[in-house]
Amino acid sequence: MGLTSDEIIINGGRPLKGRIEVRGAKNLATKAMVAALLGQSTSLLRNVPNISDVRVVAGLLALHGVQITKGDTPGDYYLDPSRVESAHMADIDAHAGSSRIPILFCGPLLHRLGEAFIPDLGGCRIGDRPIDFHLDALRKFGAVVEKLPSGIRMTAPNGLHGADIELPYPSVGATEQVLLTSVLAEGTTELKNAAIEPEIMDLIAILQKMGAIINVEPNRVIFIEGVEELHGYKHSAIFDRNEAASWAAAALATEGDIFVGGARQEEMMTFLNIFRKVGGAFEIEDDGIRFYHPGGELKPVVIETDVHPGFMTDWQQPLVVALTKANGVSTIHETVYENRFGFTDALNKMGADIVVYKDGLEGYKRRVARRDFEQAAVITGPTPLKGADVEVPDLRGGFSHLIAALTAEGQSTVSNVGIISRGYEDFIGKLRQLGADFVFEA
Ligand SMILES: CC(=O)N[C@H]1[C@@H](OP(=O)(O)OP(=O)(O)OC[C@H]2O[C@@H](n3ccc(=O)[nH]c3=O)[C@H](O)[C@@H]2O)O[C@H](CO)[C@@H](O)[C@@H]1O
Numbered sequence: 001m002g003l004t005s006d007e008i009i010i011n012g013g014r015p016l017k018g019r020i021e022v023r024g025a026k027n028l029a030t031k032a033m034v035a036a037l038l039g040q041s042t043s044l045l046r047n048v049p050n051i052s053d054v055r056v057v058a059g060l061l062a063l064h065g066v067q068i069t070k071g072d073t074p075g076d077y078y079l080d081p082s083r084v085e086s087a088h089m090a091d092i093d094a095h096a097g098s099s100r101i102p103i104l105f106c107g108p109l110l111h112r113l114g115e116a117f118i119p120d121l122g123g124c125r126i127g128d129r130p131i132d133f134h135l136d137a138l139r140k141f142g143a144v145v146e147k148l149p150s151g152i153r154m155t156a157p158n159g160l161h162g163a164d165i166e167l168p169y170p171s172v173g174a175t176e177q178v179l180l181t182s183v184l185a186e187g188t189t190e191l192k193n194a195a196i197e198p199e200i201m202d203l204i205a206i207l208q209k210m211g212a213i214i215n216v217e218p219n220r221v222i223f224i225e226g227v228e229e230l231h232g233y234k235h236s237a238i239f240d241r242n243e244a245a246s247w248a249a250a251a252l253a254t255e256g257d258i259f260v261g262g263a264r265q266e267e268m269m270t271f272l273n274i275f276r277k278v279g280g281a282f283e284i285e286d287d288g289i290r291f292y293h294p295g296g297e298l299k300p301v302v303i304e305t306d307v308h309p310g311f312m313t314d315w316q317q318p319l320v321v322a323l324t325k326a327n328g329v330s331t332i333h334e335t336v337y338e339n340r341f342g343f344t345d346a347l348n349k350m351g352a353d354i355v356v357y358k359d360g361l362e363g364y365k366r367r368v369a370r371r372d373f374e375q376a377a378v379i380t381g382p383t384p385l386k387g388a389d390v391e392v393p394d395l396r397g398g399f400s401h402l403i404a405a406l407t408a409e410g411q412s413t414v415s416n417v418g419i420i421s422r423g424y425e426d427f428i429g430k431l432r433q434l435g436a437d438f439v440f441e442a
């Protein structure tokens with residue numbers, strides 16, 4: 001079969017070595033772009049990554065009348081919301097299924113227009129991804145929600161008012177929903193059990209620059225005093241710690257040495273501890289972090305994914321590849337999503353020994369139990385990987401397939417790699433820079 005632009009042929013076995021840069025986080029830049037809708041003047045977001053999720057949000061904002069202009073410096077986006085009131089959103093449902101970000105348009109659009117239509121959501125298919133926390137919170141602010149066959153329509157006949165909200169779980173998206181809605185709601189909002197990921201703190205910094213009053217209090221409480229008006233912001237997006245962790249895992253699995261420019265220690269501390277326990281080495285510099293395999297054997301670990309400051313769910317997939325090389329049995333408990341080990345089928349096809357326990361491991365007690373069961377993957381190593389044909393299932397799983405193919409003996413064809421562009425800027429160029437041996441025709 002001929003090579004298509006959605007396929008990469010990788011000849012494995014070559015260590016990745018060199019320097020690459022990570023830019024602004026997908027999980028902040030897209031939300032910061034939505035925040036621009038709340039301002040009365042133009043915002044400047046810097047360090048925006050060139051990824052498809054950003055293009056999807058830019059397209060949606062444009063449909064809503066936000067004029068987006070790129071600045072002379074790469075990654076600079078000017079977002080002018082002054083024409084939102086006169087926009088006609090004719091093609092809005094053409095964006096159905098393209099990303100999860102549209103749900104965050106609710107609050108800003110209700111404030112600006114008194115109504116919002118949100119097309120069906122996309123994002124990674126990693127189990128059921130309900131939006132009940134979002135809708136419950138919006139209703140508490142005074143929104144009236146109507147479910148339609150192609151999405152959700154929302155109105156706020158009496159305006160939006162501050163509310164007391166306690167999330168059943170510290171959801172990242174629902175916390176952002178509350179922040180983006182409460183800042184212009186009349187009165188005060190107290191949010192309990194909020195998510196406190198670094199990207200959320202960066203969003204709060206942006207909202208404060210716009211004129212919002214937000215206090216982050218102890219024990220996951222966020223207190224917001226609504227204001228009458230917000231203006232544009234100037235902000236440089238926080239670095240993408242998920243991308244940085246992925247390249248770190250690639251360095252370890254391929255026995256390589258990668259300097260990740262733009263990575264910072266503080267937001268990656270939990271990852272760095274595990275990286276060290278597995279046998280990886282790192283050096284922290286002012287402008288980035290060097291991740292490398294220092295020689296010697298890799299060691300097995302037990303990981304429980306969790307909300308921040310725990311080990312992030314988006315970090316486990318690339319690291320699993322390195323764990324197939326560790327000497328012994330590693331266990332990963334995925335506690336954030338119900339179904340995030342689908343990517344391991346392809347690794348097993350390549351020779352890994354990974355057993356997924358869909359209902360969790362008997363007798364294992366979590367520190368903070370959330371459900372009756374949690375998915376667990378048990379990885380027994382070391383198992384050398386062999387080249388195979390594999391298909392990318394989702395963003396992080398896809399990156400792990402790339403790493404697996406890079407470490408495997410022989411040739412692999414990884415198809416459906418387009419998904420990886422959702423969250424990894426120019427990953428093909430970066431692989432080239434790091435000396436990977438592959439064929440890809442754009
Ligand atoms: C674009 C973006 O920022 N994506 C990130 C965001 O996703 P996202 O914001 O979608 O993740 P959440 O933190 O909301 O989800 C966490 C858990 O809460 C559940 N839940 C969430 C909302 C809701 O209304 N009801 C409900 O049950 C989800 O199904 C999931 O099991 O945080 C995740 C957890 O750090 C990351 O893996 C994603 O990369």
Ligand SMILES: C=C(OP(=O)(O)O)C(=O)O
Nearest residue numbers: 100123124314395396423
């Ligand atoms: C799950 C992820 O993203 P999203 O929420 O955008 O699907 C991810 O970044 O790994």
